[in-house]
Amino acid sequence: MKILGLDPGFGTLGYGVIEVSGNTLRHIVHGAIFTEKDKPIQVRLKSLYDQIRNIIRNYTPNEVAIERLFFYKNVTTAIAVGEARGVALLAVVEYDLPIFEYTPHMVKKAVTGNGRATKADIQKWVALLLELKKKPKPDDAADALAIAICHAHCGNFERRFVR
Structure with missing residues (x-):
């Protein structure tokens, strides 16, 4: 099974695809989508949308894991990230892929064992x-790769024990 992890952002949106086979995780690809700061918001959102669709077409994930918006101190940043996240969700829904959401704390805990891990730890x-x-x-x-790994761990548990 292939999992696409998405770390939503307006200026930079991270993505990562992993393959899961039993307890084995295999890296397929990772990267970031950058939008041009001098372009209008609608052009930047369209760019995110198109590039996410290309990633889905090229790597054919079975499931998508995305970071759930949790808390932002800056309202303007929260709105921009929310718009980028909405565009990402729309692109995924058009391919009828199941979507799973995880908070930053859940991702950090699943990957490092510490819910307060730093970027370097991740x-x-x-x-x-x-x-x-x-x-x-x-x-x-x-x-984004950490989000996919979190889903591999949590989703694998759900597939085995929660029915």
């Missing part, structure tokens, strides 16, 4: 769990 553990030679960059891509 990068380190993602690299270890996926047997990568280098820590994944940018941070947004590492976070």
Whole structure:
């Protein structure tokens, strides 16, 4: 099974695809979608939408895990991230893929064992769990892979024990 992890953001949206076979995790791809700051909001959102659809077409995930908006100090940032997240969800729904949501705390706990882990901790553990030679960059891509790994752990539990 392939899982697409998405770390929503307006300027930078992280993505990562992993394959899960039993307890084995395999890295397929990771990266980030960047939008141009000087472009109008609708153009930036359309760019996110188109690129997420391309990722889905190219890597054919079976499920999608996305970070749930939890808390933002800056209202403007929260709105922009919410818009980017909405566009990402729309792109996923058009492919009729199941969507699973995880808070940042849940992701950190599942990947590092510490719900208060730092960005550096996430990068380190993602690299270890996926047997990568280098820590994944940018941070947004590492976070997206962490979200996919979290779902692999949590989703695997649900598939085995919750019916």
